[in-house]
Amino acid sequence: MKNIIAFTTLGLVAATAGLSATAQTPPVDPEMEVVEAAEDAASATNLVKGVYAGFESGDIAAATSGFAEEITWNEAENSPYADKNPYVGAEAIVTGVFARLGGEWDYFNAVPSEYIAQGDRVAVIGRYQAKHATTGKEMDIPFVHVWTVEDGAITGFQQYTDTLTHTEVMSD
Template identity: 30%
Template structure:
């Protein structure tokens, strides 16, 4: 028995909050994505990734990560394949697919994302990805 859209939209369960973030990202709905993030969110893109660093505030995350990915990549999508939930911790085994606008090269790479969710909002995110594959698509 799965959640319907209304249940998913209102659920504060960590898995559901993270799923809403992926759905908003895939739809390009930045206001909905920001609504999943805590005001003091810490969003860390892995060292070696083109956008490496830690970003704070929902607006800081979307302007420094999602908007920049959209500017440099065509069809950037994070496919959330498998969820592992332990209390407030949600690990998602996922894939990125996209085409680099500058090189025309396709990207398909496996990733892991670690989210911490408290009070129905994402307070922390950490990305793990094979950054060499991302850089290869950019060269």
């Protein structure tokens, strides 16, 4: 109902200014909007897939190549790596998250299984498979990553995962 009221109010403003609503509104081809939205979603998804490909090959430069200069990265609440949230910029993410993961785990894999894109967001569903170097404990836990893509660059990341298991695996 709010949308209808807002639309009506805008229509009245245009009418009181002596402008016709049809003169201001260019014709819209709904099929073109759908095609453009699909292309944007595909482009954003491919950019995010590049991050996981970089992780898989161990190429951090490739993993971060699509990051915007001021990307904001948030680890899940109660994550062992949320202590410095938000991480801003690739260097903060690499030193605050990636280097710590590399130093504390024998292996730590983020394995995506599904990508869901809408607008400027890409949600990735997958699993972390890892072995902690000190405790020797392993984990296989689900994650959801929500990425924000603007103007062809990744500007945001939010992690959701089982932080209790993650923390337990790191503890003796």
